[in-house]
Structure formats: structure tokens, C-alpha cells
Amino acid sequence: MTTEQIAATINPWAVAQQQFDLAAEHLNLDPGTRQVLREPRRALTVTFPVKMDDGIVRVFTGYRVQHNLGRGPAKGGIRYHQNVSIDEVKALAMWMTWKCAVVGIPFGGGKGGVIVDPKKLSLKELEALTRRFTTEISVLIGPERDIPAPDVNTNAQVMAWMMDTYSMHQGYTVPGVVTGKPISLGGSEGRNEATARGAVYTVVDAAAHLGMDLTKATVAVQGFGNAGSIAARLIRDEGATVIAVSDTGGGILNRGGLDVDRVIGWKKEHGTVAGFPGAKAISNDELLAVECEVLIPAALENQISAANAGRVKAKIVAEAANGPTTPEADAILHDNGVFIIPDILCNAGGVTVSYFEWVQDLNRDHWSEAIVNAKLKEIMDRSFGEVLAMSLLEEVNMRTAAYLVAVQRVADATAMRGLYP
Ligand code: NAD
Secondary structure: OOHHHHHHOOOHHHHHHHHHHHHHHHHOOOHHHHHHHHOOOEEEEEEEEEEOOOOOEEEEEEEEEEEEOOOOOEEEEEEEEOOOOHHHHHHHHHHHHHHHHHOOOOOEEEEEEEEOOHHHOOHHHHHHHHHHHHHHHHHOOEOOOEEEEEOOOOOHHHHHHHHHHHHHHHOOOOHHHOOOOOHHHOOOOOHHHHHHHHHHHHHHHHHHHHOOOHHHOEEEEEOOOHHHHHHHHHHHHOOOEEEEEEEOOEEEEOOOOOOHHHHHHHHHHHOOOOOOOOOEEEOHHHHHOOOOOEEEEOOOOOOEOOOOHHHOOOOEEEOOOOOOEOHHHHHHHHHOOOEEEOHHHHOOHHHHHHHHHHHHHHOOOOOOHHHHHHHHHHHHHHHHHHHHHHHHHHOOOHHHHHHHHHHHHHHHHHHHHOOOO
16 A cells, blocks of 8 residues: 555544543643544534535535634644545644644644635635635634634635635724635735745754754655745755655655755646656655665654554654654654654744734734844753753653653643633
8 A cells, every 4th residue: 555545544523532542641631632632622514505516516525623712712724635524624633723832822723625626726715715604614713713824725815815805794904813824814924835935944953952963964855835846945045955755645755865946846846756857756655664874754644654654764753744643653763763844843933933923913013033033942942941841851852852841731721711601
């Protein structure tokens, strides 16, 4: 079976609950809190019609899940993908709760998705689907309630349509209802790069901790979209050599180093990194096993599983993607001495700058990119330090440490608020 086929057999919600259970056990959480945090607070399923370009009406299914609102409004992206499921959205929403807590920003966790392959839609159909989906989930979203953002296959344009649709319903412009908007509509400088930038900050921190010289390090990146392609560029800027990248079209390898800017240009032109001149074609399975110092999974869930974890040769796995490693794979990587920077820490730069965007929107303010990046670095470095300290203190791996920090913060907020009524 290929990595993709294996990934499809693993339920991300079961993975998310398993990761939570491990932390809850370690923290000795009381059974009531454990039950509350183990389930989403709200899960909305919507089915809605869209008139396609040929006049035919198609019905789509989408979801918006709010996992926990204890520390603030729900926050989390919207995914458009043919394999979206309620269990995937629940897992992603729970991970958002922990992510916001681990970096200490005042949000709970949410996530949304629509079952659709957006590459098969025209721009007009994509806009119609986005506007109707926004309308359907408008019973949940709002700048004080639940604030969506981009995720797989959604971008600043999709966020602009969401913001406009919500604003039309309100009768006035509400920029704070979504983040990841275009700069011209109240988007933040640096938001587009934030997930990758935050991830690279954590790689720099990990390398310093491990005594690894990044200027001598080689890097492989799985997934070449917003998170992956920008992470490749930024880690190259740190002096590392990117030798392999992949996307749904396949992978490419050049042990002497890939020219990242040219690969980005090639992907823009051809829709995939595959076929890039001067590089060897490799499969996504081979990419994960490439001899390198740093592996950055930046695609989808369950890519590193028990089936292939033993073949990972990287010393650092930096999880730009959400949920790329299964709990079984975690144990194998840990036993093999691989240092994992867990997703809820590694890719938290995206939601952190989303938080900055929301603050700017509410204050009708606009910060420079230098200010955004400096504030992001401060939060990523501090959070990495706190998780590393927990890992050393409790003698647990970085994922469990990140969960201990995050779940404790959410449990404390839950306890302080008390039980209503
Ligand atoms: P994107 O749609 O911009 O890019 C996804 C990339 O992954 C594409 O290049 C696609 O071809 C590739 N891909 C998909 N399936 C693959 C496979 N089986 N093998 C190899 N490549 C594959 O999405 P994105 O926003 O970059 O998101 C990627 C990951 O990062 C997701 O897990 C997402 O949840 C996570 N993430 C994104 C953000 C953000 O701000 N965009 C924030 C935090 C986490």
C-alpha cells in the first residue's frame, strides 16, 4: 500500500483522542474535565446547493466544529478537499484548541471543511460554494464567536468572499470575522508566510538545542503549498540545503540542492513540482525516507505511520502539517532518536499571526511586517522553550510535553470558569 492508502485507513479523530488521553493520564486530570475536553463542544453539519456553470444544481456537505471555547472564541481554518470528513474536522478542531493554548493566545479550537475537490470547480463555482457555505455556518461564526482562516485548498481570496458574505448579512463590514484575508481588506502583513515562518523558527531552536549546524543541513519537504513551499524558501534562507520536495503530482530529489525559487516558479507554471529539470523523480514514500537532517511534512494527516516510520532518516521532523505522524509512528521515531517538533507547536505560527490580524482588525490598526515577524518570533521561541523545558522535566518526548503544557492550560481555564449552571 502507498503512504496515501495507509493514511486513508487511519481515523484522525481516534489519533487526536489517543494523544489527548496520554496527556490527561500524565496530568492525572479528573474524569469530568477529561470527558469534557475529549469531545467537541459543537459540531455542525450542513448540506447546501450550488448552481454549477452548466445550470445543474449540486449538493455539497460541509462542517464547522468548535472543540473548546474555554480560553476564547473558536479559531481554525476551512479546508476544501474531497476526503474531508466529520472525524477529520473534529480532530483538526481539537488540535487547534491545544495549539492556541501552547502558544498562549486567547482562542479556543475550531475547524471547518467542505467535501469537494476545488480543482474541479470554476472560479465562479468556487465563489458560489464559499458564499453559501459561509451563510450556512453563519449561525456559529463571528468575530467574538468563531473566526475561520485558510487551510488546505483555501486562500486569501476565499477568506475575502467569506468576509464579504458575512458582512452583507450584517449590513456593515466585519473584517474580524476571518483571518488570512488579503492585505487590502484588513489582512495582516506576514500572515501568508506565518505558518512556514513559525515552523522554521522552531527548526532553528531545535537545531540549536541539538547542536546541529543548519548551514550544513539538508532538508526534505512533503507538500509544496502554502506551508511547504514557503518553509522550503525560509529554511534555505537559514543556510540549509533543500534537496527534496513533493506534492500530489510526485516528488523530486537533487542531493546537490534544489533551487527553491525555480521550483516555486515551475510549480506555478505546471501545477506540480514533478518534472522539474535537473532532479530525480521520487515517490512520496521515497521522500519520507530521504537521507537528510530535517524532514518537514507539510501535506496532510497520517503520512508517517508504523509502516514507514522506521525508514525515516531525518534527525528532526518538523510538523508543518497537522497530524502527519500517527501515535505508533511517534513511538518508533522516538526510539530511533528522532527529535519531533509536534504540529501543535511547529505550525502554530499561522494561528499566531491570525491572532495578530484579528487584534489589528478589532483596533482598526495595521502593523508593519517587521513588527509582526518580531512578535511571532518572540512567541515561537518562548513556546518552544516552555515545551522543551517540560520535556526535560517530565522526561517525555516533545509531543507529550506540548500536550502537557496545552491541556493543563485549558483544564485550568475550565476549572476557573466552573460548571454552568
Ligand atoms: P495547501 O493546499 O496550500 O498545500 C497542500 C500541499 O500538499 C499541496 O502542495 C498538495 O499538492 C500537497 N499534498 C496533498 N496531499 C499530498 C500527498 N499525499 N503527498 C504529498 N503532497 C501532498 O495547504 P497548506 O495550507 O499548505 O496546508 C498544509 C498543511 O499545513 C495541512 O496539514 C494544514 O492543516 C497545515 N497548516 C496550514 C496552515 C495555514 O496557515 N495554511 C496553518 C497550520 C497548519
